[in-house]
Amino acid sequence: MSYGVVAAGVAAAMLGVASWQILAPMSAPDVTPDVTVAERQAPPGSGPGSAKSSTLRVPEPSPFDTTRAPVPLLFAHRSSPVAPPARQEAVQREIDAASARDSADEKAMARAAIERDGYKGVHALSRGANGLWQARALRGTTEVAVTVDQARKVSAN
Numbered sequence: 645m646s647y648g649v650v651a652a653g654v655a656a657a658m659l660g661v662a663s664w665q666i667l668a669p670m671s672a673p674d675v676t677p678d679v680t681v682a683e684r685q686a687p688p689g690s691g692p693g694s695a696k697s698s699t700l701r702v703p704e705p706s707p708f709d710t711t712r713a714p715v716p717l718l719f720a721h722r723s724s725p726v727a728p729p730a731r732q733e734a735v736q737r738e739i740d741a742a743s744a745r746d747s748a749d750e751k752a753m754a755r756a757a758i759e760r761d762g763y764k765g766v767h768a769l770s771r772g773a774n775g776l777w778q779a780r781a782l783r784g785t786t787e788v789a790v791t792v793d794q795a796r797k798v799s800a801n
Contacts, residue, residue, distance in 0.1 A: 747771075754779070754792040761798040763790060 754777035763781035
């Protein structure tokens with residue numbers, strides 16, 4: 645027997661059970677009819693036709709308690725994902741200070757690279773728009789324009 649036939653048989657059996665549970669009539673819960681207060685308190689043997697029965701009918705309690713007030717829906721306060729303006733300014737100042745430190749460090753590294761390459765009197769050191777550091781330095785007694793790239797290679801212009 646092949647696995648396809650077995651799988652089809654199992655699937656058909658599961659489908660049959662599922663459809664039976666869906667289509668089968670639902671059984672009603674065990675509900676007792678409404679009885680009067682007198683019938684509840686009456687001794688055994690006295691029926692609904694007895695003279696002691698009252699006409700006041702008390703229904704059975706509902707499974708849903710409708711005497712309680714609904715529970716209010718409360719929303720928790722959530723903080724805004726955006727920092728308040730004072731905090732944003734403080735963060736921006738920290739970023740600016742860090743970038744200034746980084747810039748000063750990079751400038752010092754560029755100056756050190758130029759001096760290591762044998763130049764003296766480095767001045768007018770600035771970063772160009774292309775990210776390269778440019779400066780004027782002395783090679784002996786001659787002033788030369790130099791450039792330092794990201795790999796700290798020094799080249800004379």
